[in-house]
Amino acid sequence: MTxxxxxxxxxxxxxxxxxxxxxxxxxxxxxxGFLGPNGAxxxxxxxxxxxxxxxxxxxxxxLGHSAREESVAIRERAGVLPEAFGVYSRLTGRxxxxxxxxxxxxxxxxxxxxxxxxLAGEEDRRAGDYSKxxxxxxxLGMALVGEPDLLILDEPSTGLDPNGxxxxxxxxxxxxxxxxxxxxxxxxLGQVEAVCDRVGILREGSLVAEDSVEGLREAVGTESTLHxxxxxxxxxxxxxxxxxxxxxxxxxxxxxxxxxxxDSAKTRVIGALEEEGTSVVDFETQEASLEELFVAYTEExxxxxxxxxxxxx
Amino acid sequence: xxxxxxxxxxxxxxxxSYWLWGLAAVLSLLLAIGPLLIVGGFIQMSQPxxxxxxxxxxxxxLMLGVLSFFVPIAAIILAYESITGERDSGxxxxxxxxxxxxxxxxxxxxxxxxxxxxxxILIAFIVAAVxxxxxxxxFAAANFLGFALLTVVLGLAFVGLSVGFSAAAGxxxxxxxxxxxxxxxxxxxxxxxxxxxxRLLRENTDLTSETLVPLHLFxxxxxxxxAYQTLVVSLLSGDPFFAxxxxxxxxxxxxxxxxxxYAEALGGSVPFxxxxxxxxxxxxFWIVVVPLAGYWVFExxxx
Numbered sequence: 001m002t003x004x005x006x007x008x009x010x011x012x013x014x015x016x017x018x019x020x021x022x023x024x025x026x027x028x029x030x031x032x033g034f035l036g037p038n039g040a041x042x043x044x045x046x047x048x049x050x051x052x053x054x055x056x057x058x059x060x061x062x063l064g065h066s067a068r069e070e071s072v073a074i075r076e077r078a079g080v081l082p083e084a085f086g087v088y089s090r091l092t093g094r095x096x097x098x099x100x101x102x103x104x105x106x107x108x109x110x111x112x113x114x115x116x117x118x119l120a121g122e123e124d125r126r127a128g129d130y131s132k133x134x135x136x137x138x139x140l141g142m143a144l145v146g147e148p149d150l151l152i153l154d155e156p157s158t159g160l161d162p163n164g165x166x167x168x169x170x171x172x173x174x175x176x177x178x179x180x181x182x183x184x185x186x187x188x189l190g191q192v193e194a195v196c197d198r199v200g201i202l203r204e205g206s207l208v209a210e211d212s213v214e215g216l217r218e219a220v221g222t223e224s225t226l227h228x229x230x231x232x233x234x235x236x237x238x239x240x241x242x243x244x245x246x247x248x249x250x251x252x253x254x255x256x257x258x259x260x261x262x263d264s265a266k267t268r269v270i271g272a273l274e275e276e277g278t279s280v281v282d283f284e285t286q287e288a289s290l291e292e293l294f295v296a297y298t299e300e301x302x303x304x305x306x307x308x309x310x311x312x313x
Numbered sequence: 314x315x316x317x318x319x320x321x322x323x324x325x326x327x328x329x330s331y332w333l334w335g336l337a338a339v340l341s342l343l344l345a346i347g348p349l350l351i352v353g354g355f356i357q358m359s360q361p362x363x364x365x366x367x368x369x370x371x372x373x374x375l376m377l378g379v380l381s382f383f384v385p386i387a388a389i390i391l392a393y394e395s396i397t398g399e400r401d402s403g404x405x406x407x408x409x410x411x412x413x414x415x416x417x418x419x420x421x422x423x424x425x426x427x428x429x430x431x432x433x434i435l436i437a438f439i440v441a442a443v444x445x446x447x448x449x450x451x452f453a454a455a456n457f458l459g460f461a462l463l464t465v466v467l468g469l470a471f472v473g474l475s476v477g478f479s480a481a482a483g484x485x486x487x488x489x490x491x492x493x494x495x496x497x498x499x500x501x502x503x504x505x506x507x508x509x510x511x512r513l514l515r516e517n518t519d520l521t522s523e524t525l526v527p528l529h530l531f532x533x534x535x536x537x538x539x540a541y542q543t544l545v546v547s548l549l550s551g552d553p554f555f556a557x558x559x560x561x562x563x564x565x566x567x568x569x570x571x572x573x574x575y576a577e578a579l580g581g582s583v584p585f586x587x588x589x590x591x592x593x594x595x596x597x598f599w600i601v602v603v604p605l606a607g608y609w610v611f612e613x614x615x616x
């Protein structure tokens with residue numbers, strides 16, 4: 001069964017279209033990263049999954065239930081970390097967890113969950129005195145109550161320091177291993193790269209790409225960068241490299257030669273250097289960073305034709 | 314249905330915010346001043362009838378007007394933000410991330426705030442009872458208890474009204490505007506509106522007093538504060554007919570003339586639709602129907 005199925009969902013606010021004819025499928029058991037810059041429509045999409053807002057058109061099904069008609073049934077089996085939420089400032093951390101336990105009609109131990117999200121020792125403080133990161137941990141804890149089949153996390157790393165963001169990713173992995181499907185949004189690719197089975201990139205309310213991290217990289221066809229350390233730089237050798245098929249640029253900085261090339265050309269670059277009598281001390285390859293790829297997808301507003309071609313190739 | 318969890322959280326929050334205790338303290342103070350005024354002789358006591366001692370019914374009569382004003386205000390202040398406040402602070406998202414329906418939220422809030430107002434009113438009445446026991450007034454327990462319970466019902470009616478507006482309004486400011494408008498309507502305008510309506514009908518139609526008088530009274534009892542007052546009068550006098558006829562308004566001689574005219578028009582008996590149970594039903598309407606109407610708007614709106 002699919003965990004999330006969105007068919008032709010559109011959400012308009014007056015003249016503004018937040019989400020436009022969106023199709024999205026998240027399979028049971030996968031970790032799905034929902035990417036896009038701020039304002040792309042990620043939160044609106046998540047709000048439609050939770051029945052916080054109602055689509056202008058289209059169908060949204062979560063865990064086999066209609067988001068519009070059977071929202072409570074969905075939220076009984078889903079753990080949710082919403083975006084831009086507030087905490088009950090007068091209630092303590094433990095009282096928040098107790099409320100979640102009571103609401104989901106389960107018998108989880110609030111303290112155990114608070115410890116898991118890194119709030120041990122803070123249980124009895126008023127949540128109003130919590131920092132932004134602690135509130136985020138608290139809401140994540142509330143989402144984990146009742147071993148949900150699906151976790152919906154909207155920008156879960158908001159307000160977390162790098163350490164906290166890593167802990168959050170660890171929890172996502174643990175929950176996935178337990179069998180939960182995880183759907184989470186982020187505007188920072190680095191946060192999803194390590195844990196996601198698949199990612200979808202949303203731009204201006206539409207999905208512009210959807211694939212595994214590797215698949216996306218191939219789809220864009222970006223090249224690698226090769227850093228070669230040599231004993232001494234020889235002009236003939238550089239010329240030989242420049243003329244190789246698949247090499248796009250060569251740059252020299254001291255004894256380091258930086259070559260931009262296709263993955264397949266890497267060995268030929270090293271071979272050409274050695275053939276010309278240049279001894280290679282060391283080399284490393286650097287794949288195109290996903291961040292660049294993400295930028296390629298999301299910042300092409302001024303260059304739409306180019307973006308379309310690239311995605312299609 | 315998980316409204317019980319919502320209600321419990323709401324009460325817990327009210328206790329921690331000192332809302333409950335603050336409200337109970339203010340109402341207690343208000344209710345304790347009455348006996349002091351009576352004992353201090355500032356209020357002229359009604360003469361004992363048939364040689365009976367003066368009872369706490371005097372106190373009830375004194376407090377009736379005061380409470381019809383302050384209990385609605387207290388209930389509005391307590392409840393107008395019940396749902397919009399959560400919307401404004403973002404906790405509504407946290408709340409609705411859990412498996413609560415929006416109906417659970419409205420019902421839970423109405424019950425939670427209702428429980429707080431009920432507790433505060435009952436605490437204040439206990440304080441008042443203790444104070445009254447220290448006075449020479451004879452404690453008319455049944456009437457006093459009935460008065461306390463009807464006051465609770467009045468409080469619940471305005472909590473229901475406020476929760477309903479809070480569910481329907483997008484912001485706390487709008488919820489406050491709506492509830493305050495209703496309060497002003499009920500306390501200052503309703504009575505003139507009712508008499509104006511009747512005058513208009515009397516001047517422009519062939520309708521006689523036999524029709525207009527019961528209609529006037531019916532319009533009046535739709536106002537929860539008037540419904541409350543006439544039920545208390547009915548309780549004290551044991552005479553629903555007198556209670557309804559007294560709604561005709563006016564004081565002194567004019568009041569007596571009005572009552573006489575209304576009694577004649579009613580033909581000496583209370584019609585079914587002006588009976589105590591129907592008046593009580595009006596209060597129940599405000600407690601139940603307004604929150605449900607608010608829920609209906611809330612259910613259809615985006616967060």
